[in-house]
Amino acid sequence: MDAKDRDLLRRYHEQGDHAARQQLIERYMSLVRSLARRYASRGEQLDDLIQIGAIGLIKAIDRFDLDRGVELTTYATPNIIGEIKRHFRDHGWAVRVPRGLQELSIKLMRVVEQLTGEFGRSPTIPELAEATGASEEEVLEALESSRAYTPLSLSVGPSGDDDDELDPLESIGTEEHEYEISEDRAVLEPGMRVLDAREREIIRLRFYEGLTQSQIAQQIGISQMHVSRLIRRALEKARSEIAPELGDGPGDE
């Protein structure tokens, strides 16, 4: 095994050094990206699959047994693929969304933004049904499907129609030091360590500043549904990090 990997794994497993764990995650993200790419053609966003694969990587790092004498890559690969496959299995119904429902999802993204602006608050299901001419059940189904599966680019802004639009989060999220949070000790707190800079910023705004999804959307300049997806993804990553600290960590499995 790579000496650096061995050293990092020892530091994490034997001394509980979370910085070492974070370094291992970063070292193996290229593996996650390459594996996620294989599955990206199945109608899931590559970015989402990378995040899901990263959870598999984190689990592999946590469960890795140094005495086994295998490479971390050998052990991590099936874990990453397993996590991605589990995602497809658990959300299988959602990735086979009928065309009509996909179209309604796209329409709803736009209508939600439009009515939020018009009413000064988030719309209800009956209001969305009336505005789109769909039944309440269809609206619910379309909203549910758009959560697990977004037919549009994640970069779609409030206008909902511009795939080439620059993602405002991407543009503000490239430099770690641009975030106030990075100077905050919260960065080192449970759950925050595995998040990238933009995820930390969204989490800070929602759970520390108490802003609503719409307020965050307005502040950053993306859609409320995009904010919702980012929060979901960040919380999922945070969960997978926090769980080992509470008793599922190395040696407990």
Place this chain on the structure above:
Amino acid sequence: MDEIVLKLPREARWHSVVYLVLAGLAARLELTVEDIEDWQLALTELLGRERPDGRLELVFRASPDQLETRFGPADDRLLTELECQKDGVCLHRVLSTLTDSVEVAQSGGEHWVVLRKAIVHPDGVH
């Protein structure tokens, strides 16, 4: 107060049933999309910590101005995590941001996580 009880296996493939029930309730109660999102996120946080064995029960209680969800029985691991008041993305912080109140109730020797959130009526009337 209207009550809807949902019992299901703890396996992840059944979790979407919880969201469908919640969505149905949300439409009847005229929750806003954002409130539905908050409830879904709160339940995802709890469901995401489930071990895939044993039974899971959710009791939704709806009054004109409040929705309450009882989730359980909660195991020791979940209770320990709820007690954690550290900074970061702690479960208690997340749940208490998404809902108005988070409590652990005891019933029949078992623990239940009880979440409550006011229903804000769009037009200010019930």
